[in-house]
Amino acid sequence: MEFTSSLNTATIFTLTPLVTAIFSIVIFKQKLLFREIIIYIVGAIGTCIVVFKGDMELLLNFTLNYGDIIFLIAIVFMSLYSISAKYFYKENDEVLTITFMTLIGGIFWMGIAVIVLDIPLQWQKIEGELFLYMSYLSIGATLFTVYLYQKAVVVIGSKKLMAYIYINPFFTVVILYIFYGVNISLLEITGVIVSMVSTILLLRKY
Amino acid sequence: MIKVINAHLFVSTATFLIALSFLFSEKLSGVIDPISLTLYRFVFASVILSPVIFLQEKYRSKIKQSFKKAIIISFFLFFIFHRTF
Numbered sequence: 001m002e003f004t005s006s007l008n009t010a011t012i013f014t015l016t017p018l019v020t021a022i023f024s025i026v027i028f029k030q031k032l033l034f035r036e037i038i039i040y041i042v043g044a045i046g047t048c049i050v051v052f053k054g055d056m057e058l059l060l061n062f063t064l065n066y067g068d069i070i071f072l073i074a075i076v077f078m079s080l081y082s083i084s085a086k087y088f089y090k091e092n093d094e095v096l097t098i099t100f101m102t103l104i105g106g107i108f109w110m111g112i113a114v115i116v117l118d119i120p121l122q123w124q125k126i127e128g129e130l131f132l133y134m135s136y137l138s139i140g141a142t143l144f145t146v147y148l149y150q151k152a153v154v155v156i157g158s159k160k161l162m163a164y165i166y167i168n169p170f171f172t173v174v175i176l177y178i179f180y181g182v183n184i185s186l187l188e189i190t191g192v193i194v195s196m197v198s199t200i201l202l203l204r205k206y
Numbered sequence: 207m208i209k210v211i212n213a214h215l216f217v218s219t220a221t222f223l224i225a226l227s228f229l230f231s232e233k234l235s236g237v238i239d240p241i242s243l244t245l246y247r248f249v250f251a252s253v254i255l256s257p258v259i260f261l262q263e264k265y266r267s268k269i270k271q272s273f274k275k276a277i278i279i280s281f282f283l284f285f286i287f288h289r290t291f
Contacts, residue, residue: 009228081282088275097268098276100259103252105280110245122238123246130237133230138250141227146251146283148220155213164217171225179229203214 009071011051011062013165014044017202020079020162027083030159036202043166043198049191050169082149082158089154099147156203163202166195 018040024030052059089098114121126134153161169192176182234243259265 077282081279084275084279084282088279093272094265094268096255097259097265098272098279100252100255100265101269101272101276102280102283103248103255105277106248106283107245107252108277109281110241110248113241114245117241119239119241121242121245123242125238126234126243126246130234133233134243134246134250136230137227137234138247139254140223141230142247143251143255145220145223148216148223152213152216152220155209156217161217164221167218167221168225171222172228175226175229 009068011048012068012071012075013168014047014051015072016075016078016165017043017159017162019075020082021159023079023083024157024159027087028157039198039201043163043195043202046191046194046196046198047166047169050173050188050195054185054187054191079158079162082153082161085150086153086158086161089150095147095151095154099143099150102146102150103143160203163199166199166202169195 018037021030021032021036021040025032048059052062113119149161169188173184173188173192177184237243259269
């Protein structure tokens with residue numbers, strides 16, 4: 001995020017469901033129908049309409065920068081995360097223990113990175129308001145999401161799990177409206193509806 | 207059927223939590239190194255969850271069998287969380 005913007009990352013994020021579907025062909029021998037590809041593209045377009053706040057000029061001027069390339073790699077790993085969470089799960093596993101051990105694994109990989117790259121921790125800088133933000137990211141957006149994703153992926157699979165990314169615009173619009181009082185344009189509402197319909201179509205087997 | 211409905215509710219909740227997280231991660235971006243921030247995030251979450259795992263036998267007994275797979279799963283998480291700051 002140091003090298004890019006929320007706008008760009010949110011746009012690139014829309015590729016994750018399609019990337020996951022492609023990996024699912026290889027790993028789980030699942031089929032990817034032509035009509036599904038169309039739904040993925042339509043879902044991505046709907047999401048982009050919201051991301052760009054319906055501003056077509058902004059959308060046409062969209063360019064990738066260094067941070068975006070990094071984020072592209074991140075979405076490949078996000079896809080592989082959902083694939084591996086499904087692939088490695090066995091019936092006698094405890095989801096909560098896997099969640100805990102995944103977090104421990106995260107500490108292991110991050111610890112290696114900190115040592116190898118000689119990165120100063122500087123955790124004392126996380127105080128006051130920043131500590132509250134960090135608490136949310138640690139508990140709400142890490143602990144709960146890892147647990148909820150692990151719990152869900154074993155039931156509905158990686159492809160359907162990632163299809164939920166197209167619901168993101170709806171939540172983003174609601175959050176912006178509630179927290180910042182941002183007015184939502186008709187075009188943005190259209191984008192939200194298009195994204196949500198795409199998700200429903202991708203999930204409808206259930 | 208209930209399992210499936212619950213699974214969809216879980217993902218919807220997780221999707222909401224993630225949507226909200228972009229607002230906060232942007233505020234933390236640039237404060238300290240992203241790798242250090244992500245390590246903090248994992249340590250914090252693990253500390254919160256550890257009493258539940260260690261105090262209950264049914265969770266504690268599964269630590270060994272979960273270790274290898276969790277290391278692989280977390281490798282992909284490592285990149286996701288690191289790259290979102």
